[in-house]
Amino acid sequence: MAYENLVQMIVENVGGESNISSVTHCATRLRFKLKDDSKVNKSVIEQSPDVLSVVNKGGQFQIIIGTHVSKVYEQLLKMTNIQLNTSNPEKPEENERSSGNLIGRFFNVISGIFTPLLPALAGAGVLRGILMICNQLGWISEDSGTYGILSAASLSVFYFLPILLAFTSAKRFGVNPYIAAVIGGAIMHPDFTALMGEQGNGAMSSFLGMPVILMNYSSTVIPILLAIWIYSYLERYLERVIPKSIQILFVPLISFAIIVPLTVIVFGPFGVYVGEWIAGGINYFSEANGWLTGLIVGGIWNVFVVFGLQWAVNPIMISNISTVGYDRIVPWTAAANFGTAGATFGVLLKTKNKKMRSFSTSALLSIFFAGITEPAIYGVMIKLKRPFIAAIIGGAAGGAYMGGNGVISNAFVFGGLTTIPAFAGNTLIHYLIGLLICFVVSAVVAFVLGFKDDQEVKEGTIKKDKPSNNTVASKPVLSEKGINSPINGKVIDLKDVEDGVFSEGLLGKGIAIIPSEGKVYAPADGVMTTVFPTKHAYGITTTDGAEILIHIGINTVELNGELFTSHVHPEQHVKAGDLIAEFNLEQIKAKGYPIYTPVIITNSTSFENIEPLRFGDVTHESRVLQLN
Numbered sequence: 001m002a003y004e005n006l007v008q009m010i011v012e013n014v015g016g017e018s019n020i021s022s023v024t025h026c027a028t029r030l031r032f033k034l035k036d037d038s039k040v041n042k043s044v045i046e047q048s049p050d051v052l053s054v055v056n057k058g059g060q061f062q063i064i065i066g067t068h069v070s071k072v073y074e075q076l077l078k079m080t081n082i083q084l085n086t087s088n089p090e091k092p093e094e095n096e097r098s099s100g101n102l103i104g105r106f107f108n109v110i111s112g113i114f115t116p117l118l119p120a121l122a123g124a125g126v127l128r129g130i131l132m133i134c135n136q137l138g139w140i141s142e143d144s145g146t147y148g149i150l151s152a153a154s155l156s157v158f159y160f161l162p163i164l165l166a167f168t169s170a171k172r173f174g175v176n177p178y179i180a181a182v183i184g185g186a187i188m189h190p191d192f193t194a195l196m197g198e199q200g201n202g203a204m205s206s207f208l209g210m211p212v213i214l215m216n217y218s219s220t221v222i223p224i225l226l227a228i229w230i231y232s233y234l235e236r237y238l239e240r241v242i243p244k245s246i247q248i249l250f251v252p253l254i255s256f257a258i259i260v261p262l263t264v265i266v267f268g269p270f271g272v273y274v275g276e277w278i279a280g281g282i283n284y285f286s287e288a289n290g291w292l293t294g295l296i297v298g299g300i301w302n303v304f305v306v307f308g309l310q311w312a313v314n315p316i317m318i319s320n321i322s323t324v325g326y327d328r329i330v331p332w333t334a335a336a337n338f339g340t341a342g343a344t345f346g347v348l349l350k351t352k353n354k355k356m357r358s359f360s361t362s363a364l365l366s367i368f369f370a371g372i373t374e375p376a377i378y379g380v381m382i383k384l385k386r387p388f389i390a391a392i393i394g395g396a397a398g399g400a401y402m403g404g405n406g407v408i409s410n411a412f413v414f415g416g417l418t419t420i421p422a423f424a425g426n427t428l429i430h431y432l433i434g435l436l437i438c439f440v441v442s443a444v445v446a447f448v449l450g451f452k453d454d455q456e457v458k459e460g461t462i463k464k465d466k467p468s469n470n471t472v473a474s475k476p477v478l479s480e481k482g483i484n485s486p487i488n489g490k491v492i493d494l495k496d497v498e499d500g501v502f503s504e505g506l507l508g509k510g511i512a513i514i515p516s517e518g519k520v521y522a523p524a525d526g527v528m529t530t531v532f533p534t535k536h537a538y539g540i541t542t543t544d545g546a547e548i549l550i551h552i553g554i555n556t557v558e559l560n561g562e563l564f565t566s567h568v569h570p571e572q573h574v575k576a577g578d579l580i581a582e583f584n585l586e587q588i589k590a591k592g593y594p595i596y597t598p599v600i601i602t603n604s605t606s607f608e609n610i611e612p613l614r615f616g617d618v619t620h621e622s623r624v625l626q627l628n
Helices: 004-013 042-046 069-077 090-094 102-136 145-159 161-173 177-186 190-197 223-240 246-287 289-305 310-324 329-350 354-370 374-384 386-404 415-424 427-449 585-590
Strands: 020-025 027-033 053-057 060-064 203-205 208-215 489-493 509-515 519-520 526-533 537-542 547-551 564-566 577-583 599-601 610-612 617-618 622-625
Touching: 004 069, 004 090, 027 069, 027 310, 042 053, 090 547, 102 145, 102 161, 102 415, 102 577, 145 161, 161 177, 161 223, 161 415, 161 599, 203 310, 203 354, 203 526, 208 246, 223 310, 246 289, 289 329, 289 386, 310 329, 329 354, 329 374, 329 386, 329 427, 354 374, 354 415, 374 386, 509 610, 509 622, 526 547, 599 622
Parallel strands: none
Antiparallel strands: 020 027, 027 060, 053 060, 203 208, 489 509, 489 617, 509 599, 519 577, 526 537, 537 547, 547 599, 564 577, 610 622
């Protein structure tokens, strides 16, 4: 679905972009903070077929969209310059410091820092590869102005990487990105690099009598990340203790005076040495046994992608490209990509389901032309299971070949057909052979292993049952397991919930539960389709096609995950009774939030009848809904 027209209509009728102070979203609705409510054309918004309802309360103008609200929100941010809002809209990262597990927060932060730079890194890398190929073919001389200009265009993103990372890090940590960029520029300024003289890295100088080990910080990654991380704490402290009237002068002044020296004395040398140790370790294992190292990385990389662990490795690859000019891990990630492509192709050849064939085709093209594997991984590999094994085997086989033949990449890119120029050089032929190995092996294995073709697209499918003369297709029917209560507590009628969006059935039919304890269990076997970042709402698609929304409390999105703990991640398969989340029931009530927990079937129109089976006290093992 295209959301441009919907977003344009919403912005125009909430008084325009200038009338919007901030916006966020929860599981079902956009939540605006407006400067002047009198400028809103509520009736126009309500008449839109894409809007379920409009609510204006608690200082928020809420537009109920449905469970696809995140897509509308993303489009809204693309089309406007509206400020994101969290419980502390000025400091988005501040809210993450005290919530969620440490590993999850780390990956989220790394992802937020590097994601904005990926297009620039990829584009510059491919340009560098094309330039190298043209030079090797004799089309462009290294001494020509054309080569010099295009070379500068392809290398500048890497040379000035500390400044770019300072900017994206600051935005991720919720502090002033321009002050951060100046900190990054300071450690690259000619006056600083001139202190090294002819000695280069390791030269000594001093600052207020303290010894300073001088380093060249162009193209480095770790030093500036450490510097801006510490600066984020310093800025928050300074803003608390310095009067607002003079912050514009003294916050940057003190920040520069503290962070820049601290970086060149402590963070810089530490970061450079750590980066060199990591690069040295990778090179050691690659040279000691490239076949084995390539096999392991090429095989396991897709598992990393599933759990988001690739964000811990991506900075290492970028750092290698920046400092030594090449990297050995990027080819192995490309091997994993083409292993996935081959397995997807095997599914495309074998499946008899038109919907899966169509999806496999689009997922395959996504890998070939953009190097993006997530559609194939989540929509094909994990759903059908056996092709995922085939992808791992193919990636391992091709990765081993590439590792054994010392394949390198000249840029950080996602492995696809369009990024082949990034691998230009003496090992290009081995890279191409490795890709072919990955693709063929995984395609053959996927085809031979097979999969349960009648189960491949259970999500949202319509099962053949008793045809009705009045329906276009028969309705899905839940298995005997049905839907259990996700929470121990008391079941009440959905109409009794103090929120019109739920009580009026705008999002679908269902029930509500008043919890007696702060635990949420999977109400049926299925897949977690939505795990909201604030952990207050969860979407599950059952193996029989029912789409369930569990919304803990009313307006609890405003807690920003503070009193919630999630035990699942998107696309995770769950069994009925699995613990998926916990929440502090008493503290949520103490903060004044209604604790009604709606349990909604968001695709209610797919069923002829949705019948509550009981009211009153239940446990999470009690069956509460029957769908026919």
